Amino acid sequence: MTTGQPAVKIAADALVEVRFTVNGSPVTVTVPTRMHLADALRNSLGLTGTHLGCEHGVCGMCTVLVDGDAARSCLILAVQAEGTEVVTVEGLGTPDEQHPLQRAFSHHHALQCGFCTPGFLLSSYDLLARGGVDPDTLPAELSGVLCRCTGYRGILAAVADVARAYPDGVPAPGNCTARTIVGRGGTGGGSVAGTGSSAPSPEIDAEAARVPEAIQRPTGTPTVTVAVARELSSPVQDVWAVLNDVERLARCLPGAVLTATLGADTYRGRVAVGLGPIRLAFDGLARVTVRDVADHRLELLARGADTGGNRTTAEIVLRADPIAAGGTRLHADARVFLSGRIAQFGRALAGDVSQRLFEQFAEAVDETARSGSTPPPTAGASPLAIGAGVARAAFRRRLATLRHAVRTRFRL
Amino acid sequence: MKPVAFAYVRPTTLDDAIDELAAAAGSGKILAGGQSLLPVLAMRLSRPGTLVDINAVAGLDGIDRAQETLRIGATVTQRQAERDRVAAAVPLLGLALPFVGHRELRSRGTVCGSLAHADPGAELPAVASCLGATLEIAGPTGRRSVPAADFFAGAMTTTVGPDEIVVAVNFPVAAAGEGFGFAEIARRHGDFALAGVVSRVRSAQGQVLDATITGFGVSDRPVTRDVTGLVASAAEKTDSEAALRAGTDDLAREVVNTVGDGHGSRAYRRRLFAVLAARELARALRRSRAGQS
Numbered sequence: 001m002t003t004g005q006p007a008v009k010i011a012a013d014a015l016v017e018v019r020f021t022v023n024g025s026p027v028t029v030t031v032p033t034r035m036h037l038a039d040a041l042r043n044s045l046g047l048t049g050t051h052l053g054c055e056h057g058v059c060g061m062c063t064v065l066v067d068g069d070a071a072r073s074c075l076i077l078a079v080q081a082e083g084t085e086v087v088t089v090e091g092l093g094t095p096d097e098q099h100p101l102q103r104a105f106s107h108h109h110a111l112q113c114g115f116c117t118p119g120f121l122l123s124s125y126d127l128l129a130r131g132g133v134d135p136d137t138l139p140a141e142l143s144g145v146l147c148r149c150t151g152y153r154g155i156l157a158a159v160a161d162v163a164r165a166y167p168d169g170v171p172a173p174g175n176c177t178a179r180t181i182v183g184r185g186g187t188g189g190g191s192v193a194g195t196g197s198s199a200p201s202p203e204i205d206a207e208a209a210r211v212p213e214a215i216q217r218p219t220g221t222p223t224v225t226v227a228v229a230r231e232l233s234s235p236v237q238d239v240w241a242v243l244n245d246v247e248r249l250a251r252c253l254p255g256a257v258l259t260a261t262l263g264a265d266t267y268r269g270r271v272a273v274g275l276g277p278i279r280l281a282f283d284g285l286a287r288v289t290v291r292d293v294a295d296h297r298l299e300l301l302a303r304g305a306d307t308g309g310n311r312t313t314a315e316i317v318l319r320a321d322p323i324a325a326g327g328t329r330l331h332a333d334a335r336v337f338l339s340g341r342i343a344q345f346g347r348a349l350a351g352d353v354s355q356r357l358f359e360q361f362a363e364a365v366d367e368t369a370r371s372g373s374t375p376p377p378t379a380g381a382s383p384l385a386i387g388a389g390v391a392r393a394a395f396r397r398r399l400a401t402l403r404h405a406v407r408t409r410f411r412l
Numbered sequence: 413m414k415p416v417a418f419a420y421v422r423p424t425t426l427d428d429a430i431d432e433l434a435a436a437a438g439s440g441k442i443l444a445g446g447q448s449l450l451p452v453l454a455m456r457l458s459r460p461g462t463l464v465d466i467n468a469v470a471g472l473d474g475i476d477r478a479q480e481t482l483r484i485g486a487t488v489t490q491r492q493a494e495r496d497r498v499a500a501a502v503p504l505l506g507l508a509l510p511f512v513g514h515r516e517l518r519s520r521g522t523v524c525g526s527l528a529h530a531d532p533g534a535e536l537p538a539v540a541s542c543l544g545a546t547l548e549i550a551g552p553t554g555r556r557s558v559p560a561a562d563f564f565a566g567a568m569t570t571t572v573g574p575d576e577i578v579v580a581v582n583f584p585v586a587a588a589g590e591g592f593g594f595a596e597i598a599r600r601h602g603d604f605a606l607a608g609v610v611s612r613v614r615s616a617q618g619q620v621l622d623a624t625i626t627g628f629g630v631s632d633r634p635v636t637r638d639v640t641g642l643v644a645s646a647a648e649k650t651d652s653e654a655a656l657r658a659g660t661d662d663l664a665r666e667v668v669n670t671v672g673d674g675h676g677s678r679a680y681r682r683r684l685f686a687v688l689a690a691r692e693l694a695r696a697l698r699r700s701r702a703g704q705s
Contacts, residue, residue: 005422006468007423008422009419010419010420010421013417033420034416034417036450055413056454057450057451060514063516066519069519070519071516071520072447072516072517074413074450075446075447075450076446079422079465080467126515126516126519127515139601140601143600144513144514144602
């Protein structure tokens with residue numbers, strides 16, 4: 001097909017900017033000509049759901065949809081993706097509303113190690129998208145993806161189930177709306193630059209690249225949603241006085257340091273997070289978008305990146321409500337978007353960390369409001385303490401599970 | 413599995429594409445679907461200096477049916493051809509396309525690219541060979557047409573020059589009284605064939621007018637033989653497949669000259685060819701007589 005792509009000439013040692021759509025979101029990547037689409041998705045965009053096995057078109061792990069048809073993303077150059085619409089496994093369904101294929105794979109235990117699952121999901125989606133599939137032909141039709149656990153029976157049963165349930169075609173991918181793809185190691189909202197082998201002097205530009213120039217409001221499904229409330233002993237105006245003063249507010253945030261005030265209610269800072277052996281230091285920007293004095297509500301957008309390719313964007317709402325006996329109920333609602341390796345730790349752990357951060361933050365706010373003093377920069381809980389708190393929470397959870405298991409087994 | 417660095421050019425006209433190939437001075441390579449080329453690059457078996465992506469070149473993306481030919485442009489994917497019901501005009505394409513790689517590869521792989529890559533085990537070169545398709549080739553000195561018989565020069569080798577581009581292939585449309593057969597044996601669906609055959613029989617009023625068999629995966633290129641005599645004499649017998657089978661052993665000895673490998677010896681491939689040839693010639697004969705392709 002004539003793609004309608006513009007004419008280009010790219011030298012072998014040059015980078016090329018490629019614009020396309022991934023899971024409904026427009027993206028821009030800057031890549032070397034020899035980089036294949038799978039690497040661009042994984043390394044430049046942080047969409048690591050697309051797996052790589054053989055990287056020469058045999059195993060089918062990297063199968064994605066390109067303009068609606070399943071294709072091997074290791075056999076398409078990233079530069080060839082210009083103007084296309086790509087759907088990866090991340091676009092197929094949401095954690096809360098999985099695609100029928102995902103539900104069927106889960107039901108039939110169609111995955112053992114799970115490495116081939118993204119490939120099988122997108123290959124079978126492509127097969128069933130138009131309906132009219134004869135279940136007898138499934139083994140041949142799905143031969144483009146390999147399962148080295150040899151768990152084919154469950155896979156075939158799952159796909160056959162969905163084929164029967166949707167004879168006229170399976171529903172479209174359910175997680176393809178314009179959203180912020182946080183990406184890795186680049187700049188700009190939704191636009192992320194890849195790191196090619198010949199990227200210009202990464203060391204020199206590291207600081208600039210880590211700190212995004214603009215903060216855009218994130219869209220789509222967040223990695224973690226935090227909605228907590230805590231009762232403080234301080235009166236609401238004292239609490240609001242802390243919230244309304246970014247310098248004091250930052251010192252209440254565990255591990256945070258305010259490094260620059262940039263004007264237009266925008267601030268540069270650093271947040272250290274520690275979880276056991278994990279040490280992350282995010283450099284980022286935060287912008288206050290709403291200061292509602294009457295309602296005691298503060299809204300912020302924050303965006304950060306570390307040197308390891310982890311990126312985060314968050315939309316935070318803090319609200320202080322007066323309660324009886326002169327106290328205050330502090331509400332925090334946050335939608336946190338994570339990408340990079342940190343996102344692979346899973347939502348439960350990220351949720352625990354966020355929750356713990358807020359609890360310590362609320363205590364610090366209460367303390368600051370009570371004393372009226374500015375806490376020293378170290379007054380916020382140390383990153384280690386957060387880790388210990390989360391570990392304690394996780395331990396308590398495991399203990400509860402264990403107790404439950406013991407009770408169930410011995411009918412106690 | 414990363415290719416060496418290469419320059420990438422994406423022209424939008426055929427003239428520009430030919431100029432880019434000329435500018436690359438022998439180190440240029442055409443990129444269409446890339447489903448055979450990219451693995452070769454990934455394994456660094458090929459290190460072209462420049463890839464000339466022809467996907468944005470205007471006028472190469474058509475499937476055009478004329479009175480007696482079906483013309484498929486250079487950037488038409490195998491899946492487009494499958495969906496475009498080319499099988500109605502060229503039934504052999506309809507029979508062979510589902511066996512070309514996997515769906516995921518046919519989404520990107522092109523019909524002309526498969527011909528230009530000329531893998532000895534590939535299906536489409538055999539179809540082009542059996543039907544006597546004609547390839548249109550453009551180069552700095554103009555255009556030329558090459559019949560399939562003169563196009564395949566060896567394993568992954570064609571008579572296309574380093575400064576030339578395959579722009580289209582013309583398949584003859586099935587005539588009245590023509591019947592076809594296709595079969596291949598591969599270790600797994602979508603793999604290259606250990607041995608495969610493509611057959612064509614044309615008959616009128618019960619008389620066999622001509623018959624052709626092409627073997628693939630059995631030599632360094634598709635091998636086509638006129639088997640009119642064999643099919644005509646077998647057509648007179650009640651069990652024509654058994655009669656054909658008596659003749660295909662000799663044919664296999666002559667046609668199958670691959671040395672064989674761990675997946676199948678030469679003797680095994682000869683047996684595959686002999687059995688498949690008899691079966692698919694009989695099928696083509698039946699279809700030819702029944703007036704169905």
